[in-house]
Amino acid sequence: MIRLEQVARVFQVGDQAVHALDGVDLEVQRGEYLSIMGPSGSGKSTLLHILGLLDRPDTGRYLLEGRDVTGLDDAEQARVRRNQIGFVFQFFHLIPRMTAAENVELPLVLEGLEPAERRRRVDAVLEAVGLSDRAHHRPDQLSGGQRQRVAIARATILEPAMLLTDEPTGNLDRTSGHEIIALLESLHGAGMTLIVVTHDPELGRRARRRVRMLDGRIVEDRREPDHEG
Amino acid sequence: MKAEDAAGFAFGALRGYRARSLLMILAMAIGVAAVVVLTALGDGARRYVTGQFASLGTNLVIVLPGRSETTGGGMPMGMAATPRDLTLDDALALTRSHRVRRVAPIVIGSAAVSWGGLERDVPVMGSTAQLREVRHLELAQGRFLPAGDPQRGSPVVVMGAKVRDELFGAHRALGEWVRIGDRRFRVIGILRSEGRSLGVDIQELVIIPVASAQRLFNAPSLFRILVQARSREAVPGVKRFVVNTLRDRHQGEEDVTVVTQDAVLATFDKIFRALTLTVAGIGGISLAVAGILVMNVMLVAVSQRTGEIGLLKALGAPSRQILVLFLAEAAMLSLLGALAGLAAGGAGTWLLAYLYPVLPARPPLWAVGAAVGVALGTGLVFGTLPARRAARLDPVQALARH
Numbered sequence: 226m227i228r229l230e231q232v233a234r235v236f237q238v239g240d241q242a243v244h245a246l247d248g249v250d251l252e253v254q255r256g257e258y259l260s261i262m263g264p265s266g267s268g269k270s271t272l273l274h275i276l277g278l279l280d281r282p283d284t285g286r287y288l289l290e291g292r293d294v295t296g297l298d299d300a301e302q303a304r305v306r307r308n309q310i311g312f313v314f315q316f317f318h319l320i321p322r323m324t325a326a327e328n329v330e331l332p333l334v335l336e337g338l339e340p341a342e343r344r345r346r347v348d349a350v351l352e353a354v355g356l357s358d359r360a361h362h363r364p365d366q367l368s369g370g371q372r373q374r375v376a377i378a379r380a381t382i383l384e385p386a387m388l389l390t391d392e393p394t395g396n397l398d399r400t401s402g403h404e405i406i407a408l409l410e411s412l413h414g415a416g417m418t419l420i421v422v423t424h425d426p427e428l429g430r431r432a433r434r435r436v437r438m439l440d441g442r443i444v445e446d447r448r449e450p451d452h453e454g
Numbered sequence: 455m456k457a458e459d460a461a462g463f464a465f466g467a468l469r470g471y472r473a474r475s476l477l478m479i480l481a482m483a484i485g486v487a488a489v490v491v492l493t494a495l496g497d498g499a500r501r502y503v504t505g506q507f508a509s510l511g512t513n514l515v516i517v518l519p520g521r522s523e524t525t526g527g528g529m530p531m532g533m534a535a536t537p538r539d540l541t542l543d544d545a546l547a548l549t550r551s552h553r554v555r556r557v558a559p560i561v562i563g564s565a566a567v568s569w570g571g572l573e574r575d576v577p578v579m580g581s582t583a584q585l586r587e588v589r590h591l592e593l594a595q596g597r598f599l600p601a602g603d604p605q606r607g608s609p610v611v612v613m614g615a616k617v618r619d620e621l622f623g624a625h626r627a628l629g630e631w632v633r634i635g636d637r638r639f640r641v642i643g644i645l646r647s648e649g650r651s652l653g654v655d656i657q658e659l660v661i662i663p664v665a666s667a668q669r670l671f672n673a674p675s676l677f678r679i680l681v682q683a684r685s686r687e688a689v690p691g692v693k694r695f696v697v698n699t700l701r702d703r704h705q706g707e708e709d710v711t712v713v714t715q716d717a718v719l720a721t722f723d724k725i726f727r728a729l730t731l732t733v734a735g736i737g738g739i740s741l742a743v744a745g746i747l748v749m750n751v752m753l754v755a756v757s758q759r760t761g762e763i764g765l766l767k768a769l770g771a772p773s774r775q776i777l778v779l780f781l782a783e784a785a786m787l788s789l790l791g792a793l794a795g796l797a798a799g800g801a802g803t804w805l806l807a808y809l810y811p812v813l814p815a816r817p818p819l820w821a822v823g824a825a826v827g828v829a830l831g832t833g834l835v836f837g838t839l840p841a842r843r844a845a846r847l848d849p850v851q852a853l854a855r856h
Contacts, residue, residue: 279768279849300772307770318765318853322470332769334459379769 226386226418227253227276232285234271234441245271246282247441253420255386258413260432261422268441270391273422277310277389278302290386307336311380313409315392317372319364325375326351326360332383350378354408370401377408387418394428406431455775464782468790471755475787478744478751482791482829483798485744489737489825490799490817494806496730498815503722505814507715513555514588514715515692517548517679517700521709538709539675542604542664544700548681551695553688558585558680559604561667565635567660569621576617578634578660580667588682591656596628596643599663607665611639616657618644634662635670689714734821738828744791745832752784752840756847763844764852777845784837785830792829796822 234246245268253259261269274280275287278294287295294305319328326347333343351357354374364372373393380388393409394402406428413419423429437445468475519540545559561580566573583601585591591598598612611632618627618641627641645656668674683692693712701708756763766776799817806815 274850277768279853300774303767303770303772303775305770306768310770312768314853318761318768320762320765322466327466331766334463335455335766335769335771335775337456337459 226255226290227251228286228288229275230286230288232275232282232287234268234275234280235283244268244441246275248285249441249443251436251443251446253387253418256413256416256418257434258410258419258432259421259434259436260429261420261436261438262424262426262429263438264424267438269422269438271441272438273389273391273420276387276420277312278306307332308383309385309387311383311385311388313373313376313380313388313390313393315395317364317369317376317396319372319375319379321364324361324363325356325367325371328364328375329379329382331379336383346382350382354378368401369397370404373397373401373405374408377405377412381412381417385417387420388412389420389422391422392425393421393423394425395423402428455771455778460775460778460782461786463779464786467755467759467779467783468786471758474751474754478748478787479791479794481744481747482741482788482833483794485737485741486792486795486825486829487798487802488740489734489821489828490796491802491806492733492737493730493821494799494803494815494817495813496726496733497818497821498806498813500723500726500730501814501816502812503726504719507719507722512715513683513686513689515681515683515689515696516713516715516718517544517681517696518711518713519675519677519709521711538704538707540679540700540710541674541676542668544703545676545679546604547699547703548679548696550699551692553684553692553695554681555684556584556588556682558582558588558682559664559676560585560678560680561664561671561673561675562677563667563671563673565670567617567621567632567634569630569632570625572621574617574620576614576658576660578662578667578670580662580664580670582664584682585661585680588680592646594644594646596641598643599661600642604663605665607663607667607669609637609639609666610642610663612643612645612661613641614645614655614657614659616655617660634660637666637670639666689716730818730821734824737825741825741828741832744829745788745836748784748787748833749836749839751787752780752837753843755783756780756840756844759844760847760852763847764849764854767847767849768853773845776847777841780841780844781834781837784833784841788829788833788837791833792826795829796826799825 229249229251232246232249233244236243236245249272261272263269271280275282282295286293289305289309294302297305329350330343330347333346348357351360354377356371356374356378359367359371364375367375388409390409394405397405409419410431421428421432429435434448435445436443517540519538542559545557548554549557558581563578564575565578566575581599582604583599586598594615599610600608611634613627621627621632622630627644630641631638632641639662645659662670681692681696683689693714696712697708700710763776803815803817806813
C-alpha cells in the first residue's frame with residue numbers, strides 16, 4: 226500500500242543542512258499496525274508528515290496504492306489527504322469555537338457532502354467513539370480523552386485507509402491513554418492501517434511491526450509473528 | 455466545499471472572535487455612513503439651491519449691469535471697468551418683443567421703516583406689479599403694487615409678514631401710513647409669510663414701486679432686470695433680443711451681463727455636484743482606512759489561527775479553499791460593515807432632515823452604491839494579502855506552532 230523509495234528530506238537550519246530523512250525505504254501493507262520509535266530529532270515526525278502528504282521529500286519517490294503521489298499538485302494532494310489519510314495529533318487540534326459535532330463534520334464539509342448525509346455520518350461516528358451525549362459541547366468543555374476521541378472520530382469519518390497518529394497519548398493521563406489506544410486498535414481491528422509515532426516504549430511495543438529510527442535512517446524494522454492483543 | 459458551507463465557516467470564525475469583528479464592522483460602518491451622510495448633505499445643498507432658483511420664477515432671463523462674463527470675448531478689460539447704469543427706460547424697452555411676457559425692474563436698498571415710534575432697518579425692494587408673477591409672490595392680505603406707469607412712483611408699500619408683525623403687532627396694518635427713509639407710504643398688502651427666495655427672506659422685505667425706490671435711494675440705476683420669456687423655447691431668443699436691445703441703447707457697447715436661469719441653475723448644479731463628489735471622496739478616505747484595518751485584522755487572524763489553518767490542510771483542504779475561506783471572512787466583515795454603515799447613514803440622514811427640514815438631504819443612489827461597492831472592494835483587496843498568506847502556510851509548521 227505504502228512504498229517509500231530512497232526518500233530524503235533536508236532542512237536548512239541556519240547555514241547547516243540537517244538531514245531529517247536520509248534515504249529511507251519503507252513498505253507498509255494494507256491493514257498493518259506499525260509503530261515508529263526513536264529519539265527526538267531522529268526523523269520520525271518528518272517521516273509521518275511525508276507519509277501524510279503534509280511535506281514533500283526532496284528526493285526519492287512515494288507510491289501510495291501504486292500511484293506516485295510525490296509530484297501531485299496541491300489540490301490533488303489535498304484530495305488524497307481528505308479521502309485516504311486520517312491524522313491524530315498529540316494536541317488534538319480541535320477548533321475551539323466549534324462543537325464536537327462540528328469539528329467531526331469538518332472533513333465532510335470540505336468534501337462537499339449534503340447536510341443531511343453529514344448529520345447521519347457524524348451521529349454514527351460519534352456513537353462509535355462513545356460521545357453521542359457530548360456532541361454539542363465545545364472542546365473546552367471536554368476532557369483530554371474526550372477531545373482525542375473527537376479527533377479520532379474526525380480522522381476516520383471519511384473512512385480513510387490509513388490512520389497516522391503522532392504521540393496520540395502524549396497529552397493524556399494513563400487511563401485516558403489506555404482508552405485511546407483501545408479505540409485506535411479497534412479501528413485497526415476493523416481493517417485500518419495504523420501507524421503510530423511515539424517515544425513511549427510501552428505504546429510502541431503494542432504494534433506488531435516496530436520501526437526504529439536514528440539520524441534520519443531506519444535502523445531497525447522488526448515484525449512479530451504473533452500479536453499479543 | 456459548498457459555497458454556503460464556506461460562508462457558514464467564515465461567519466463562525468467572525469463570531470468566534472466577536473470583539474475584533476465588531477470593531478472591524480464599526481470601522482467599515484463609519485466609513486460607509488460618512489459617505490452616505492456627506493453626500494446626502496452635498497446633494498441636499500445642491501437640490502436646495504437649485505430649488506431656490508427654480509422658485510425664483512420660470513423661464514427667466516436676468517440682466518445685470520456690467521460685463522462680468524467671459525462669454526463674449528474680445529472685450530478689452532478696461533472697458534468693463536465702469537459699466538453704464540441700467541435704467542428704467544432700458545427695462546421698459548425690453549417689453550417690446552412678443553417673446554417677452556413680463557419685465558420686472560429691480561432696485562434694492564436698505565432703509566429704516568417706522569410706524570408709531572417703532573423703527574426697523576429692512577431691505578427695500580423697488581419693482582413693478584409684474585414682479586408678483588415673475589417671482590411667484592403670494593399675498594396674505596390686501597393687494598400687490600398697482601399696475602400702471604412704472605415711471606410714476608405712488609407712495610404704497612407691500613410688506614413682509616415679519617416686518618408687519620414687528621411694526622404693528624396686533625394692530626391692523628392695511629391702510630396705515632408708514633415712514634420709509636424720509637418718505638411716507640401707505641400699506642396696501644402683506645406678503646404671505648412662508649418662502650425664502652435667493653437668500654432674501656420675503657418675510658423681512660418691503661416692496662415699493664420702482665420709481666419710488668429710485669427717488670428714495672436717489673439713484674437712477676437698476677440692480678437687476680428680470681425678464682420672463684413666454685416659454686422655455688423662447689428663452690434663447692429673448693436673451694438675444696435683450697442683448698441687442700441694450701447694446702443699441704448703450705451706443706453699441708455690450709456692457710450688461712445677461713444670464714438665463716438655466717445657465718445659473720446649471721452652474722450651481724455643477725458646483726454642488728463637484729462639492730458632493732469632494733465630500734464623497736473625503737468619506738472614501740475613511741473607507742480606505744477601514745480597508746487597511748481589515749487587512750491588519752485579517753493578518754492577526756491568520757497568525758492567531760495558524761493551527762487551524764494547518765489542521766484544515768491536514769484534513770484535506772486545498773490551499774485554494776483556505777484562500778476562499780479567509781477572503782469570505784474579509785468580504786463578510788466588509789458587507790456587514792457596509793450594511794451597518796447604510797443603516798447608520800440612513801439614520802444620520804433622517805436626523806439631518808429632521809433638524810433641517812428645508813434641506814432635502816437624501817444620499818444620491820450612486821453614492822450609496824459606490825460606498826457599498828468600495829467597502830466590499832477594499833475588504834476584498836486588503837483581505838487578499840492575509841488570505842494568500844494563510845493559503846501558503848506550510849502545514850507542518852502551522853501544526854507545530856500550537
